[in-house]
Amino acid sequence: MHDGAGLLPGNAFVVRRGAEDGAVRWVFTCDHPATALDSDEDTVYVALNSGELVALSASDGTVRWRGSLEVHGRPVVALSLVRTGSAELLIGTVDGRILDCSIAAD
Numbered sequence: 001m002h003d004g005a006g007l008l009p010g011n012a013f014v015v016r017r018g019a020e021d022g023a024v025r026w027v028f029t030c031d032h033p034a035t036a037l038d039s040d041e042d043t044v045y046v047a048l049n050s051g052e053l054v055a056l057s058a059s060d061g062t063v064r065w066r067g068s069l070e071v072h073g074r075p076v077v078a079l080s081l082v083r084t085g086s087a088e089l090l091i092g093t094v095d096g097r098i099l100d101c102s103i104a105a106d
Contacts, residue, residue: 014046016061026061030054036081038089045089047078053091055103065104071097 012033016025032050039045043064044056055064069076069091076099080092091099 012048014044014056014061016044016058028054028056028061028063036078036091038081038083040083045081045083047081047091049077051075051077053078053081069093069099071099 010029010031012030014028014030014034014037016027017023018025028046030046030048032048032052034046035049036047037044039058042058044058044061046054046056047069048054051069052066053069054066056062057064069078071093076097077094078091079094082090084090087103089099089101089103091101093099
């Protein structure tokens with residue numbers, strides 16, 4: 001949500017809605033807007049414009065893991081991501097890279 005003073009802590013969010021009725025199933029609030037999102041049947045993967053990646057439980061929105069995206073110790077921001085295999089994410093970054101990342105099963 002935007003405020004005339006700028007982004008306020010907790011004013012960015014990801015919402016899961018039911019396909020049948022559009023009802024809110026869960027809400028994950030965060031301090032930075034999402035830049036990319038993909039999911040599988042168990043997990044929702046979210047990239048934030050702060051450079052953070054967050055994995056949420058698809059069933060209830062709880063955080064499974066989160067961390068900062070870095071390449072050679074330098075922070076990068078994801079602009080796109082896609083779940084490509086059972087343990088892979090492809091992440092497109094603001095500086096034009098495509099990262100092939102392994103993810104651990106939880």
